[in-house]
Amino acid sequence: MCQINFSIQYTDADGDTLQAAEGRYKLKSVATFSPVFNINLSNPKTPDIKVNGVYDLEVRVQDVKGLWSNWFTSSQGFKIGDCNTTPNGLAITLLEGTCSASNPASSFTYYVSDYNIKNGNIIYSDKLLTTPLNRSPNQNYYFAGTFGASERGFSVGINGVVSNMSFCGTNIFVGALEVNDCDSNSGQNNLVDITGNGQTIGDKVYSKDTITPFNGGNKWYRFTFSGNEEIFYPNLNILDITAYIARIDSNGNITEINNC
Numbered sequence: 001m002c003q004i005n006f007s008i009q010y011t012d013a014d015g016d017t018l019q020a021a022e023g024r025y026k027l028k029s030v031a032t033f034s035p036v037f038n039i040n041l042s043n044p045k046t047p048d049i050k051v052n053g054v055y056d057l058e059v060r061v062q063d064v065k066g067l068w069s070n071w072f073t074s075s076q077g078f079k080i081g082d083c084n085t086t087p088n089g090l091a092i093t094l095l096e097g098t099c100s101a102s103n104p105a106s107s108f109t110y111y112v113s114d115y116n117i118k119n120g121n122i123i124y125s126d127k128l129l130t131t132p133l134n135r136s137p138n139q140n141y142y143f144a145g146t147f148g149a150s151e152r153g154f155s156v157g158i159n160g161v162v163s164n165m166s167f168c169g170t171n172i173f174v175g176a177l178e179v180n181d182c183d184s185n186s187g188q189n190n191l192v193d194i195t196g197n198g199q200t201i202g203d204k205v206y207s208k209d210t211i212t213p214f215n216g217g218n219k220w221y222r223f224t225f226s227g228n229e230e231i232f233y234p235n236l237n238i239l240d241i242t243a244y245i246a247r248i249d250s251n252g253n254i255t256e257i258n259n260c
Helices: none
Strands: 018-027 053-063 078-080 090-096 108-112 139-143 152-156 162-167 175-179 192-195 204-207 219-224 245-248 254-258
Touching: none
Parallel strands: none
Antiparallel strands: 018 053, 053 078, 090 108, 090 139, 139 152, 152 162, 175 219, 192 204, 219 245, 245 254
């Protein structure tokens, strides 16, 4: 069975609670979405999907007043592959080393329950997820990323537990420029990484090259596109700045988008 679990992050301008949600999906290679399916709010997941491929996912929600939101597109989508042959672990390739210095000759296939590797996750040596990749002392590994998960480095220790995880800085946005509104173009600039495209409610913002959520203080920000940190604020005349602004809360979540 190939069902994909996901989470729904929801805010309402009136403070109303969420009472229902619906979803739909489609292969990226086609134009037509699946029939709409009801989402169990306590355990959101797709129906059983049997066709391998890369999919788009859209979700809409309903508040207690019965009002439906627009359809929101997941920035990452999801991938279905080898459902019948690997029902448990997801195969990944790890290299010994770090983001900046890895050893290609050390490449091995290991298994995880979630491609989006985090501190506390367990790395396994078998696809049934029964034998942890036990390392003592800790071994540093590099993961090049895959669909929906960014490049990162981390340590694996006793019982296969992941620690010291950090992004490898491959996300496209590297600056969050604090602003007051759409017409503002100055303020404190912060170096960040973003999981997602930075234009979708629910995308997550992290302090650059770490897994520490960026404390946006519920303020508005523009994202800057340059990889050269030296040209950031206050040299605003040479910044490439997005035509929209995003509100970021204290936990690094994008909660609102204003397309200006």
